Amino acid sequence: MPTIKLLLISLSITSLTFTTKSEEPRQLVIRSQKITSGPKNHFFGYIGHVQNIPWSGDGKYILALRSGFQDRMPGPNDPADIVLIDTQQRYSVKKIDQTSAWNPQQGTMLYWNPESPKTQFFFNDRDNKTGKVFCVLFDIVKGKRLKEYRYQNTPIGNSGVAQKGGHFLGINYARMARLRPVTGYKGTHDWTVGQKYPKDDGIFKVRTNDDTKSLLISFHDLEIKLKEIYKNDKIPSLFINHTLWNREDDRIFFFARGGWNGIGKEKKINQAFVMNSDGSKLKPLSKHIGGHPEWGYDGKMIGRIGNDQVIFDTNSQRVIGSIGTPSIFPNPEGDIALSPDGKWFVNGYKNKKKRENYYVIYNIKDGSHVRTKGFDIGKWISGDLRQDPSPCWNRDSNKILVPGLSDNGKSRQLFILDIKSN
Numbered sequence: 001m002p003t004i005k006l007l008l009i010s011l012s013i014t015s016l017t018f019t020t021k022s023e024e025p026r027q028l029v030i031r032s033q034k035i036t037s038g039p040k041n042h043f044f045g046y047i048g049h050v051q052n053i054p055w056s057g058d059g060k061y062i063l064a065l066r067s068g069f070q071d072r073m074p075g076p077n078d079p080a081d082i083v084l085i086d087t088q089q090r091y092s093v094k095k096i097d098q099t100s101a102w103n104p105q106q107g108t109m110l111y112w113n114p115e116s117p118k119t120q121f122f123f124n125d126r127d128n129k130t131g132k133v134f135c136v137l138f139d140i141v142k143g144k145r146l147k148e149y150r151y152q153n154t155p156i157g158n159s160g161v162a163q164k165g166g167h168f169l170g171i172n173y174a175r176m177a178r179l180r181p182v183t184g185y186k187g188t189h190d191w192t193v194g195q196k197y198p199k200d201d202g203i204f205k206v207r208t209n210d211d212t213k214s215l216l217i218s219f220h221d222l223e224i225k226l227k228e229i230y231k232n233d234k235i236p237s238l239f240i241n242h243t244l245w246n247r248e249d250d251r252i253f254f255f256a257r258g259g260w261n262g263i264g265k266e267k268k269i270n271q272a273f274v275m276n277s278d279g280s281k282l283k284p285l286s287k288h289i290g291g292h293p294e295w296g297y298d299g300k301m302i303g304r305i306g307n308d309q310v311i312f313d314t315n316s317q318r319v320i321g322s323i324g325t326p327s328i329f330p331n332p333e334g335d336i337a338l339s340p341d342g343k344w345f346v347n348g349y350k351n352k353k354k355r356e357n358y359y360v361i362y363n364i365k366d367g368s369h370v371r372t373k374g375f376d377i378g379k380w381i382s383g384d385l386r387q388d389p390s391p392c393w394n395r396d397s398n399k400i401l402v403p404g405l406s407d408n409g410k411s412r413q414l415f416i417l418d419i420k421s422n
Contacts, residue, residue, distance in 0.1 A: 028370040030361065031418040034404075035091040038411035041067045042083070042093070043403050045107015048337040048392025049294040050244045051163050054110070054401050055394045057117030060088055061140070062401065062414075063110045065102060066095070070412055073384055074102060076131065076187040082108070082123060084140065085414075096140060101126040101133050101157060101173065101185045104385055109158045113137065113208070114165030120146065122168060124157035124185070131189035133157040133173050137208065149211055155189055156204050156213075160243045160252075162277075169243040169252065170204035170213070179239040180260050182384040196237040197223035203243055203254060205277070216279030222256045226271060229284060236266035246295040250277050251314070253293065253301065274314045286317040291333035297342070304332035309347065324362055328369055335389045339397035344419070346400055348389025352381045357389040359402060361419060372417060375404030387412065 036042035042064050044054050054062045066081040067074070074080065079098040086092045101124040102108040113120035119141045125148075126133050132155035137147040149158075149170075156170035175192050177184025192198040202218040219238045226235050236258035243254040253274050259266035272285040272293070289303030289312050296302055299315040302323065309332040311321040323345060326332070334349030345362045356374030363369065377387035392401040400417040 026363065026366060026368045026421045028361065028363070028368055029420040030370055030372050031420065032373065033416045033418065034406075034413055035062075035085060035416055036064070036093065036413045038406050038408075038413065041070050041412040042085075042414050043067075043104070043107065043412050044110065044390070044392055044401060044414065045102070045105065046109060046392075047292055047335045047388075047390045048401070049292060049335075050160065051247070051340055052111055052161075052392065053340065053395055054392050055087075056112060056119075056140075057395070059395060060118075061086060062091075063112070063121055064093075064414060065099075065107050065110070066093070067102075070104065070380070070385065073104070073181065073186055074100075076100060076126070076128060080108070082110075082138075096143065097123075097136075097138060097145070099123055099125045099136075100128060101188065103182065103185065105182050105388060109160075111158065111161040111168070114161065114163065115208070122158050122161060124173070126185060126188050130155075131174070131187060133185060133188050135168065135170065135206070147208075147211070149206055149213075151213060154191065154200060154204070154213075156206075157185070159203075159240075160245055162245045162249045163247055164249050166208055167249075167277075168206050168208060169216075169245070170206055171240050171243065172201050175201065176239050176241070178261075179237055180241065180257065182386075183241055192219075195219075197235070203240055203252070203279075205279070214279075216252075217275065217282060221282070222273075225273075225282065225284060226256065226269065229271065230267065230269070233267045236269060238269070242292060244293070244295060245277065246299070247297055251275070251299065252277055253295065253314075283314075285312070285314065287312065287319065292335055294336050294338050296338060302336060302338065302345070308332060309336075323364065324360075324367070324369065328362065329360055335391060337391050337393055339393045340395055341397040344393075344397055346391045346393070348391045348402065350377070350381065350389060355379070355381055357387065357402070357404065359389065359391055359400065359417065361400070361417070363421075368421070375402060375415065376409060378405050378409050380405075391417075 062085040082097040108123040135149040135158040159171040160169045173185045174188035174190035197219040199220040258269040275282040293303035307326040331349035359372040380387040
């Protein structure tokens with residue numbers, strides 16, 4: 001494999017091509033600006049892969065959460081504020097709602113609605129009486145919730161909005177709270193307690209305009225598939241995470257996982273799957289792509305294998321190239337995101353010794369790249385309360401929202417990386 005194989009993506013041709021470097025690397029300069037302040041914590045919460053963009057469609061607002069603590073997992077009585085940060089008014093912060101379904105690593109799954117990105121967004125919440133999770137569609141002009149997607153028998157929250165809109169995927173965050181607390185909502189209602197592979201839980205698909213819901217794949221279906229892979233091994237209780245629509249919205253990636261709670265001697269399962277967006281043609285990936293993989297175009301994904309930031313073709317089930325080199329990306333398993341225009345790639349990774357997060361920003365066409373200064377994460381280097389890098393692009397593909405601690409280290413705040421090139 002050549003040292004560098006570059007990913008050439010144009011806005012007019014939605015395909016993934018590899019080419020040799022044809023341009024001289026440009027000089028990149030990164031300007032960092034802290035846009036929020038304490039004493040309360042401000043964070044977006046999730047990685048900006050699959051075009052999960054904190055900025056509104058017109059770039060005026062940045063969505064975020066605000067909480068009064070960072071030293072414990074939130075429970076039913078610990079709501080977080082949902083705020084708009086005004087980019088045109090010196091990043092002033094305004095509370096517009098609150099949620100009781102959130103965690104430090106994934107926030108409340110904030111997503112601007114692709115069908116109305118200037119004014120509407122999705123987030124998760126819970127019913128404080130029943131503990132049942134649901135997804136909300138909010139309109140900032142009307143200043144109210146337009147819809148609450150409540151399902152009494154199978155209460156689910158949003159786990160990923162289709163990149164072109166019209167649907168979101170839903171999962172059982174209460175089950176996650178049992179089996180992988182860092183990604184779940186503590187104290188919510190789980191209808192699958194005592195079931196390892198329920199037939200009425202898995203990945204749901206919700207049509208946003210009429211609330212129609214269908215079960216794409218169940219844990220029972222996944223257990224059957226996993227038995228084919230793990231043969232005589234016992235399959236532990238399963239949960240699902242990172243349900244990612246591809247850019248064409250015709251395919252979905254996800255991890256089926258089990259044995260992550262450290263109880264007993266269960267085999268740890270971490271199997272990636274892809275399927276069509278209607279639930280058909282479920283297929284396990286032949287190679288494990290580490291980290292939090294990102295979709296490119298035409299069935300291609302970016303992730304880690306060994307020391308390389310690789311391109312994996314989910315159609316042929318082969319590694320077909322790489323981005324950069326191990327010296328450029330010292331931790332290819334970091335949080336990664338491809339810019340909306342497909343021309344830039346960011347890898348955020350952690351240096352545990354220095355207690356800092358770093359970001360490598362890479363131009364896919366000419367190979368120019370830059371590594372940022374370290375962003376302080378203090379003692380939050382691991383565990384359920386860890387401060388992940390979670391970089392998020394803006395819509396113009398020239399700014400990245402990242403988290404870090406305040407100057408006094410007492411609160412989590414948001415920073416913008418502004419990319420300048422000569």
